[in-house]
Amino acid sequence: EAGVAQSPRYKIIEKRQSVAFWCNPISGHATLYWYQQILGQGPKLLIQFQNNGVVDDSQLPKDRFSAERLKGVDSTLKIQPAKLEDSAVYLCASSLGTGTDTQYFGPGTRLTVL
Amino acid sequence: AQTVTQSQPEMSVQEAETVTLSCTYDTSESNYYLFWYKQPPSRQMILVIRQEAYKQQNATENRFSVNFQKAAKSFSLKISDSQLGDTAMYFCAFMKWSRDDKIIFGKGTRLHILP
Numbered sequence: 001e002a003g004v005a006q007s008p009r010y011k012i013i014e015k016r017q018s019v020a021f022w023c024n025p026i027s028g029h030a031t032l033y034w035y036q037q038i039l040g041q042g043p044k045l046l047i048q049f050q051n052n053g054v055v056d057d058s059q060l061p062k063d064r065f066s067a068e069r070l071k072g073v074d075s076t077l078k079i080q081p082a083k084l085e086d087s088a089v090y091l092c093a094s095s096l097g098t099g100t101d102t103q104y105f106g107p108g109t110r111l112t113v114l
Numbered sequence: 115a116q117t118v119t120q121s122q123p124e125m126s127v128q129e130a131e132t133v134t135l136s137c138t139y140d141t142s143e144s145n146y147y148l149f150w151y152k153q154p155p156s157r158q159m160i161l162v163i164r165q166e167a168y169k170q171q172n173a174t175e176n177r178f179s180v181n182f183q184k185a186a187k188s189f190s191l192k193i194s195d196s197q198l199g200d201t202a203m204y205f206c207a208f209m210k211w212s213r214d215d216k217i218i219f220g221k222g223t224r225l226h227i228l229p
Contacts, residue, residue, distance in 0.1 A: 056216055
């Protein structure tokens, strides 16, 4: 069974530029999560989708971050414009059903904002 | 608000030894889940073990076991017969007993297994 796929693995941009990350969850998983992991900290949930609906985006900086999950499968996370403090690893995870199901994580995208 | 504290930023042990990672949490909830996640240097995070707060019996998964002390709000992870492949960041995490609640992660403990 294929795991959670993410791309790109690494991205370096200048501040004020835009960037987008892509995630393909495990087939059949209804719930998809985007986390931000700043160096030296644990992951922090940015947004949770159940199929193509948003369940929780309370910690998503909506003035610059946006995310969508078209057709309840793939998802993209966008930052526009990026700030220095957005430098982090962005992790995507998926689970079969609700939040109590085991979450399977992708390899992450390391973003560096210069 | 729930918080998770891991007081050991970094630890090193010799291969085959037993090591215990500490975790404390703060919550007013009576029903919840606790987790230990492992993040190896390649960065793909995996679930090591989970504990439901209503269960008194400590969870075990092969060489991994937990010591869950609900009254003390403590949730430590014991790794027996440690192996080089156990080298990783370990995150303790908490989630309320709720259909769609989020996982709250601690800051992690970096564990080095030395040959």
